[in-house]
Amino acid sequence: xxxxxxxxxxxxVDLEQGWEWGEVMxxxxxxxxxxxxxxxxxxxxxxxxxxxxLPLLGHxxxxxxxxxVLDPGNDAAWAGVLEAIRYVAARTRPIFLRVSxxxxxxxxxxxxxxxxxxxxxxxxxxxxxxxxxxxxxMSLAGDEAELxxxxxxxxxxxxxxxxxxxxTVRAARSEAEILRxxxxxxxxxRQKEFPVRRLERFRALWHHYVLSGRGVLLxxxxxxxxxxxxxxxxx
Numbered sequence: 001x002x003x004x005x006x007x008x009x010x011x012x013v014d015l016e017q018g019w020e021w022g023e024v025m026x027x028x029x030x031x032x033x034x035x036x037x038x039x040x041x042x043x044x045x046x047x048x049x050x051x052x053x054l055p056l057l058g059h060x061x062x063x064x065x066x067x068x069v070l071d072p073g074n075d076a077a078w079a080g081v082l083e084a085i086r087y088v089a090a091r092t093r094p095i096f097l098r099v100s101x102x103x104x105x106x107x108x109x110x111x112x113x114x115x116x117x118x119x120x121x122x123x124x125x126x127x128x129x130x131x132x133x134x135x136x137x138m139s140l141a142g143d144e145a146e147l148x149x150x151x152x153x154x155x156x157x158x159x160x161x162x163x164x165x166x167x168t169v170r171a172a173r174s175e176a177e178i179l180r181x182x183x184x185x186x187x188x189x190r191q192k193e194f195p196v197r198r199l200e201r202f203r204a205l206w207h208h209y210v211l212s213g214r215g216v217l218l219x220x221x222x223x224x225x226x227x228x229x230x231x232x233x234x235x
Contacts, residue, residue: 006036006043007069008235012110014066014102015235017048020208021065025050027204028197030063033088037070037080045070045077047084051092062088062097065131072113082117100131162220167227172210172217178202181217181229202231209233 003019015021022032030050037045047068051060062085070077085097099119103110115121138150148156172178182202189196209215214235220228 003034003036003046004235007046007048009043010046010069011071012103012107013069013235015233016066016102017046017064017069018235019048020212020214020233020235022048022050023208024201024204027200033084033092035081035084035087037077037084039076044074045081047081049085049088049097051088051094054095058093060092060094062092062094064097064099066102067099072107072110078113078117102131102135165222167220167222169218169220172219175203175206177217177219178206180226181219181231184226184229205231205233 007013007017019034022034026032030052033049033051035047035049036043045068047064049067050063050065052063053060068081070081088094089097099114101110101114105111111121138147140147148159151159172181179199182196182199186196205215206217210217210231215231215233218230218232219226
């Protein structure tokens with residue numbers, strides 16, 4: 001709770017710098033290193049680094065997904081974050097540190113600050129190890145009727161059609177239903193030819209978000225068959 005409170009007080013915060021996400025990464029074999037930069041009692045910067053060991057080589061790689069989190073113009077925050085990075089690097093012998101900023105390209109100050117402090121940009125298609133190139137957002141302000149008005153007409157029609165055809169949506173009742181959700185996702189992945197993470201990742205998401213009240217797993221069913229689902233997390 002202390003870590004999340006610090007990170008949530010900073011500009012440009014993202015779910016993947018939250019405490020829970022570090023624990024989800026741990027379930028996939030990573031180790032989390034978390035550091036805040038304090039000015040008096042106020043947090044001015046933070047970075048959560050995930051470490052993956054490289055077998056037999058004695059080295060590691062470090063990844064700060066959606067980090068670091070700070071005001072890009074705050075030199076003291078950068079100094080603290082870079083000191084934390086060097087501290088971890090001295091103990092983990094990384095080949096490199098990679099960051100994937102969640103800031104939009106229009107946030108020129110942040111991207112220029114990364115370059116100023118020694119980071120080098122990579123092309124979007126440099127590797128399959130990328131955060132999503134396109135992230136769609138929608139404000140949740142207002143009531144349900146207002147949210148519906150923001151949807152495309154075709155989406156509203158599909159929602160109404162699903163209801164008429166007796167498609168139901170409910171919250172998952174147990175961890176066992178993660179198996180059904182993952183199985184549907186894997187089937188779609190084979191059809192559409194995109195990779196799907198292992199079941200252990202989804203079990204970790206269930207444990208650290210849904211069970212703690214910070215997430216939800218919704219299942220859409222038709223005549224008992226699973227036809228859709230959504231796994232949501234809240235920071």
